[in-house]
Amino acid sequence: MLQCKNIMKDYVSGDEIVHALKGVSLSFREHEFVSILGQSGCGKTTFLNIIGGLDHYTSGDLIINGKSTKDYSDKDWDTYRNHQVGFVFQSYNLIMHQSVLSNVELALTLTGVNKEERRKRAIDALNKVGLSDQIHKKPTQMSGGQMQRVAIARAIVNNPDIILADEPTGALDSATSVQIMEILKEISKDKLVIMVTHNPQLADEYSSRIIRLKDGTLVSDSNPFNETETDVDTSVLKRPGMSFKMACSLSLNNLMTKKARTFLTSFAGSIGIIGIALIMSLSHGMQSYIDQMENDTMASYPIEIQSSSSDMSTLMTTMMGMKKKTEEHKGSKIYSRPYVEDVLESLSSSKKNNLSAFKSYIESNKGKEFRKTAKAIEYDYNLNLQVYNENTDSGLVQVSPNGLLDKLGMSDMMSLQSQFMDSSSMTNDQVWLSLPESKKLRDDEYQLVEGKWPTNYNEVVLEVDENNEITDYALYSLGLLDQDELVKNYQKILNGETDKISKTNLKSYSVDDILNLKFRLVLNSDLYQKVNGLWINQSENESYMKDVVSKSPEIKVVGIIKPSESTVSQPTMGGVYYTKAMEEYVTSKTENAQIVKEQKANPNINIFTQTEFASGQKMSMSNLTNEQMMQLSSMSQEELMNYMNTYNENINATYDSNLTKLGVVDYSTPTKISLYASSFDGKEKLGDLITSYNKKQIKSNVITYNDFIGTMLSSVTSVVNIISYVLIAFVSVSLIVSSIMIGIITYISVLERTKEIGILRSIGASKKDITRVFNAETFIIGLTSGVLGILITLVLNVPISVVVENMTGVSHIAKLPVNGAVFLIFIDLVLTILAGLIPSKIASKKDPVEALRSE
Structure with missing residues (x-):
């Protein structure tokens, strides 16, 4: 079973070589109790460690079950120690932070025995050494004899062939030593027990064989084993291995x-x-x-694609004087630097976007990604609705287009601003605005406070802010506050008569006050009257406009809305919001207007000047025909002046601009397309889709836009x-x-x-x-x-x-x-x-x- 052939072990100690074992040859039986005696330093423990695979011999051979160990790898020695050898040490060598049961189970854990079987075998081993009632204790809670019995249980739990005991009673009293020796003797009945001891009395009493060593050599053997041919054990033992879970358990208990x-x-x-x-x-x-x-x-700042757009970054760079200097001048001469030319050049370099082609693409099968990505897609058609309030302290007030700025003399300033800023970045001066056509977008952007949402073309809602407030600008523009009084107070400031405007007009309104508001919707074509066969703009004719307004459809405020709490919008001034139904009503009625029919019947003739488009001739008596002279001669002085103004306002008009002025809408050609996204990522995807669209288009169909907020x-x-x-x-x-x-x-x-x-x-x-x-x-x-x-x-x-x-x-x-x-x-x-x-x-x-x- 176990043979030692000429085992030699040398240690290097400084510059010297220490010969611990000098050619020891021994053979052991499968079942016997062998005691190795000798003085300290004679090589007993070294010999035991070599047999147990903890130490390796320098020369010779250790034969286990007929197989030489000369070619054993580290893994082979690990397997040997785990399956075939059990150690019992003088100092017990238990892991103090583990329980008794865990110490005994440890060898089985390395072998890969399952938890249930591992526990059963460990308890059986502890029962054999009389400690089945101590399994949950820590070694620090036990006596020396009990700890040594735990060590013995650990040694036998894996059912090894060999038990190696190194001074197992060296730290125990006599009575306890006897108990340990009795246990080892019982184990030797079916296993090989090799014990190193200094106590010859215990060896004589319990051992079946005594071997003596002196200075690393074999001195005597009381019962030598006659070597015979031994069969080679070819069985393959499972290599031990510690699971990461077990490693964690050991480390956790230590920590x-x-x-x-x-x-x-x-x-x-x-x-x-x-x-x-x-x-x-x-x-x-x-x-x-x-x-x-x-x-x-996203709702307040969609991707807006205008019918024409400018490169705002280039314009702003030019206006801020950030253009790179082309040349460094020296000397005393003064040179000019382009500025206004560059600004005007930037302003005139606006790109015309073919929104008709883009809309067709979006609504086609190719544009389904646009429709899928966008929360809503809104189209604007440059329709300026004519809305009036006839029930005001200032008389007839034009609500849309907003006439307040004209009265204050600020319309030119706003016009100049609009040339430098696109509509998405400037404050809208209008108070008659359109609700989103998409119900989802409408519900996301606004919430109904009072009343109901419009269901008919002649129903509108009034907007307030989150505090249920509406600006005085909107109130003046809608005719709810006296515009004439505002103009008078403003003039006093300009004249230096005062430094502030009286705010005594500001007041609160009940819900009924708001829901009883009414306006009149006038068709653009109704602003023109045919006199002696000539179309005259009568918008400045007060009596005419009062008559037209009184006969126009009545518009009712049916609800009060405010921005949704989940929407961070631009600061709202308030105003009235109408639906797509009103727009469709106006365009439908406009198509049947006489002036529109005449213009469409004569596409080459300007209906206002009775001349061909692009003639560019101002009105003068010298270029009038006899028929025109006859028509003008029968007009009153006021009608003649209105006609002359109408004529001169339209000398550079085109067929399309005349139709737009009259309120004719071509739904295939929007003036603005707004793409609303549900998220910023969605907005970026819409931008990518536009880029992809541009790559597939001819140059004239490529669209541009500026996304300042993004x-x-x-x-x-x-x-x-x-x-x-x-x-x-x-x-x-x-x-x-x-x-x-x-x-x-x-x-x-x-x-x-x-x-x-x-x-x-x-x-x-x-x-x-x-x-x-x-x-x-x-x-x-x-x-x-x-x-x-x-x-x-x-x-x-x-x-x-x-x-x-x-x-x-x-x-x-x-x-x-x-x-x-x-x-x-x-x-x-x-x-x-x-x-x-x-x-x-x-x-x-x-x-x-x-x-x-x-x-």
Whole structure:
């Protein structure tokens, strides 16, 4: 079964070689109790360690079951120790932070025995040594004799062929020693028990064979074994291996014996995580706030594609004088620099967008991605509705187009502004506005406060802000406040008679006051009257307009709305909102107007001048025909002046501009297309779809647009991200430092657990298993520090959010994303495991014999 042939073992001690064993040859029976006696230093323990596979011979051969061990690998020795050898040490060598049952189960765990079977066999082994009632105790709670019996139970639990006992009674009293020897003698009935002892009396009384060594040589053998041919055991034993779960259990129990140090180490390791997590929380909270702003402003700031658009970035660069200087001048001469020419050039370089082709594309099968991505698509057709309020203190008030600015003399200023800013970025001066055609968009953007939503063309709603207020601008424009009084007060300011306008007119209105408001809808074509066969603009004729207005359809306010709470809109001035039904009513009626029919019947003749389009001739008596002279001669002085104004206003008109002026709408050719997105990502996708559309089009069909809000918010996001990345880079240094510290702590743990390393190696644990034990320890510390860091961050986020909310009004600004928390824990795990690789490797390379001797 076990043969030692000329075993020699040499140690290098400084410059000398120590010969511990000098050619020892012995053979052992399968069942016997062998005691090895000899003075200290004679090689007894070395011989025992070589038999047990803890130490390796220098020369000779150890034959196990007829098989030489000369070519054994480390894994073969691990398998041998786990399956065929059980150790009983003088100092017990139990793992003190594990329970009695766990200590005994350890060898079975390496073998891969399932939990239920492992527990049963361990309890049976403890029962054999009389400790079945002590299984849940820790070794520190037991006597020396009890601990030695635990060691014996651990040695026999895996049913090995050989039990090796190194001074098993050396630390015990006489009575306890007898108990241990009785147990070993009982075991020797069916196993080979080899015991090293200094007590010849115990050896004589209990051993069946006594071997004596002196100075590394065999001196005597009381019952030598006559060697015969031994069959070679070809059975394959399962290689032992420790699961990561078991490694974690060992390390966790060890860490729990040092709770304070473990907590402080984990806390120190979490500092870097806390720093990064706080930055990530603020960055995520800020990004969420920006995202919310982006999403909320989608309704107010859609992608707007005008019939003509300018490159606003070029215009602004030119106006701010940021154009690159082309030449550096020297000397005393003064040179001119282009400015107004560049501005005018930028203004005149507007791009005409073919919205007719774009609309056809969107509504076709090819444009289904546009319809799928956009929350709503709205079309504008440049229809200026003529709306009047006849029930005012100022008389007949034109509500749409808004006549207030004309009365104040500000229309020229607003016209100039509109040349420099597109309609999406300037404040709308109109108070008669259209509701979104899309019900979803309407419900997202507005909420009904009182009354109902319009269902007929002659029903409208009035808008107030979130505080149920409406600006005086809207009230004056709608004729609810006296426009003449406002103009009078404004003139007093201009004349220096006062420095402020009296606000005594401001008042509150009941719901009934608002819902009783009525207006009159006038067709554009009704502004013109045919006199003596000539069409005259009578919009300045007060008596004519009063008559027309009185006969026009009545418009009723049926509801009060305000911006939805979830929408961050442009500041609203208030106003009246009409539906698509009103627009369709006006266009339908306009098509049947006489003046429109005449213009369409004569597409080459300007209906207002009775000349061909683009003639450009101002009215004069010299170029009038006899027929025209006859028509004009029968007109009154007022009618003649109105006609002359009408004529001169339209000398440069085109067929299309005349139809537009009369209120004719071509639904195939919108003047603006607004694409509304549900999210900022959706808006970006719409931009990508426009780019894709442009790539497929001829040059004349390529469309351009300016998305100021999208560009601005994207820039803010980029700035927040850059700042976050820089701060995280700085804080990451502390994370790396804490990881190095954990590596140092792990190395200290290796030094503290050296004996445990020897114990594990003695029961068959491989070098990889030892590495796994300490990797498990760094894993637990890394996981604990990561989770602790996240928990502390979540706690700190509460006061941080409160402080920021008190300072800025923005709530819940510190929010740690779940994926960010998981990522940080993962990073912490990786760094701590990497930091623990070197200490773990050092632990795996420790000599098991030397490790067992450490204290």
